[in-house]
Amino acid sequence: MKSQQYSEHLESTWLALEIGNSRLHWALFNGESLECTWDTEYLPESVIQQLGTRGVGGAGSGEWGVRGDEEVGGDGGEFLSILSTLTHLPPTLQVGLRLHRRSLLQTKQAKDSSPSSSPTPSSPPTPLPLLLASVVPQQTALWQNYPNVRVITLDQIPLNNIYPTLGIDRALALWGAGVSWGFPILVIDAGTALTFTAADGEKNLLGGAILPGMGLQLASLGQKTGQLPRLEVGEIQSLPPRFALNTPEAMQSGVIYTLLAGIKDFVEEWWSLFPHGKVTIKGGDRNLLLNYLQKLYPAIASRLIIEPNLIFWGMQKIGVDVT
Structure with missing residues (x-):
């Protein structure tokens, strides 16, 4: 009842x-x-x-x-x-x-x-x-x-191969993306951590990767070193020069270009495995990273699906299914 x-x-x-x-x-x-x-x-x-x-x-x-x-x-x-x-x-x-x-x-x-x-x-x-x-x-x-x-708990999400320590946020975002745009699907979450989470056409979790996001990388440089300044993502107005001649831009260059290269590598590998697989991106840094990708890798940027509410769509579907 x-x-x-x-x-x-x-x-x-x-x-x-x-x-x-x-x-x-x-x-x-x-x-x-x-x-x-x-x-x-x-x-x-x-x-x-x-x-x-x-x-x-x-x-x-x-x-x-x-x-x-x-x-x-x-x-x-x-x-x-x-x-x-x-x-x-x-x-x-x-x-x-x-x-x-x-x-x-x-x-x-x-x-x-x-x-x-x-x-x-x-x-x-x-x-x-x-x-x-x-x-x-x-x-x-x-x-x-x-x-x-x-x-909502992990056992309510109908993905196969879920491991016990998978974050519920990653699982819900993956499910929300899959039911919205179809499987196979890769979700990029550009938040505090930058995560990649993927599922194949049979709704099997393929796994993914986790690394520090843009803000966390900049903060760690400022906090864990003796002379580097503390930088905020909001201070970055445009792509820095790749070979910078001052310390703040050198920090920005190191973080931003390696992040973008990592995204490019994961996405290209994904499309080599699933040529028609969809890629979605969410998270607080999504628009900034998309802007940079459009400048450096426009072919990749044009195929990305921007949807900040993937977790909520996953929750909506799960909420109906478990009742």
Whole structure:
């Protein structure tokens, strides 16, 4: 019964949460439609508890400060009120939550106005369903008491040859890419770490590689040496000269050109194995690296699929399949 109820929830509005190594990555879905995404810092345990507790957030101000069980029959309005109190919510999210809340209100009003039905009684508010994937066990534990959570684990991802220590983020991104563009598929994640993860046409995990990403390489040079400066990725405006005549550009050159050469090598090897295999790229450095690839290796860049939300698409598919 619980599984059936969860499946019904996923036909309406629900949340996806990827807990990364340093931040929380969120997505708001309306059924199978991805409405918006946003990031936050880790939330205090007290706030997480409030997200699933009745009676919190009803004292807020403005349009969002209305108790869910008073306005929409407890169908999630209070949870939206709580969410709205968090900082840095993007405008698109506010619009999505407002539309969801309006839809709930209209549904309740329609039921109450039907001649054959009696007014909908108030009931405890139900937080939006939450699909969760995490690479940080301590953070996962904080969300276990959320009343409407489903934690995705490796054994729920229908890839063959998965090994026990494979990161759930890599597995979900690979599955999301495969079900979206077909197998075989190679996923490049240009984040804190630069990772390559591949699967063949039979959905067998082929494996991959992990190396420090651009920012991590630059940071390690600044932290682990005596005289090299600390550089940030955001300071890099354009491709540096390959043979640089100053220290900052020499550091940029070493990191950037070897990263690009590594990407080129992996992609070319992939296409030698699977000439029609797709390649997708995600991660915070994806646009910067794509820009560099377009300048140095335009033939490769033209075949890359840019999709930052691969993990969320993988979560969406898994969430439906496991219910």
